[in-house]
Amino acid sequence: MAIFLFYGQEEYLMEKEIKKLKNELLDSSFMSMAYKVFDNPTYNTLIECVQSTPLMFGNTLSLIYIDKYLMGNKISLEDKQLDILSNALSELNPNVNIIFVCKIARDENKKPDSRKKIFKILSKYSQVKEFPQFKTYQKELNSQIMQITKEKEISISSDAVSFLIEQLGSDLTLIDSEIEKLKIAIYPNKTIDKESIKKYCSSSEDVFMLADLIISGNKNEILKQYSLLTEKRHPLEIFSVLQNNFQKFIFIKNYEKNMNNKEISIELKLHEFIVMKTKEKLKNVSLDRLVKIRENLTDAEYKIKTGQVLSNEIILELALLR
Numbered sequence: 001m002a003i004f005l006f007y008g009q010e011e012y013l014m015e016k017e018i019k020k021l022k023n024e025l026l027d028s029s030f031m032s033m034a035y036k037v038f039d040n041p042t043y044n045t046l047i048e049c050v051q052s053t054p055l056m057f058g059n060t061l062s063l064i065y066i067d068k069y070l071m072g073n074k075i076s077l078e079d080k081q082l083d084i085l086s087n088a089l090s091e092l093n094p095n096v097n098i099i100f101v102c103k104i105a106r107d108e109n110k111k112p113d114s115r116k117k118i119f120k121i122l123s124k125y126s127q128v129k130e131f132p133q134f135k136t137y138q139k140e141l142n143s144q145i146m147q148i149t150k151e152k153e154i155s156i157s158s159d160a161v162s163f164l165i166e167q168l169g170s171d172l173t174l175i176d177s178e179i180e181k182l183k184i185a186i187y188p189n190k191t192i193d194k195e196s197i198k199k200y201c202s203s204s205e206d207v208f209m210l211a212d213l214i215i216s217g218n219k220n221e222i223l224k225q226y227s228l229l230t231e232k233r234h235p236l237e238i239f240s241v242l243q244n245n246f247q248k249f250i251f252i253k254n255y256e257k258n259m260n261n262k263e264i265s266i267e268l269k270l271h272e273f274i275v276m277k278t279k280e281k282l283k284n285v286s287l288d289r290l291v292k293i294r295e296n297l298t299d300a301e302y303k304i305k306t307g308q309v310l311s312n313e314i315i316l317e318l319a320l321l322r
Contacts, residue, residue, distance in 0.1 A: 169244030
């Protein structure tokens with residue numbers, strides 16, 4: 001019997017930990033029957049899952065997404081229901097394993113409400129682990145990238161790691177995907193360097209050009225460039241890079257009067273020349289506009305993930321042309 005409570009913004013590491021637990025806890029021969037996934041189930045389904053009894057195939061593992069229970073008041077339970085849940089967890093069958101998951105959107109500085117009784121109950125019976133989003137300046141992010149390349153049986157130079165972060169930001173899911181592409185592109189070589197990223201990494205200048213076009217407000221060119229990008233990349237990948245770009249734009253615009261170029265370059269891990277050029281580019285752009293664009297990007301990203309949009313054009317209208 002094992003109960004876990006995972007929460008945070010770093011989906012890549014969370015999914016990696018879930019996969020590891022699946023392999024450790026379940027017999028691969030019965031994986032399809034023993035592993036179940038529930039997305040914010042009703043209270044009755046939640047209790048049935050916790051009170052379930054395995055039949056003939058040993059351990060079971062239930063992955064239960066509960067962000068609507070822990071974030072805000074989207075799903076609330078009465079005290080009596082919470083007491084039943086607490087008792088059910090305390091009497092969990094030895095062969096039943098549960099992973100409660102609360103995913104938080106990237107760049108949202110939020111955590112589950114620890115004051116909620118349900119959070120206290122889950123914390124009492126679970127092994128709690130947070131998966132916070134890495135900042136681009138954290139050394140741990142460099143280490144994670146080195147680990148990703150090691151697991152793919154290739155290597156990456158230290159300057160290439162820094163350049164990759166500069167191009168892609170801190171989203172490990174996106175970074176893992178790009179490293180996989182680079183591994184194929186550089187074969188039979190086994191080392192990723194800065195030049196190979198410039199040559200093969202699909203997120204570099206094209207998305208930067210799109211960010212510049214968004215600032216300029218040239219709608220026709222924005223649509224044209226976005227259409228070209230979506231031919232080879234999923235919208236979520238594009239939006240992730242754009243989010244990172246506009247986060248840097250907002251920082252530079254906000255602190256341009258209080259920090260010099262060198263101080264900003266150190267803070268953002270950018271070359272001082274890039275900071276200077278970005279300041280020039282943002283000279284006639286207000287901070288409010290940059291913040292609004294980023295809010296629109298976040299909103300569109302959420303609508304993509306929840307299936308609320310029907311086409312790439314509508315996504316773009318939501319995020320960029322509104």
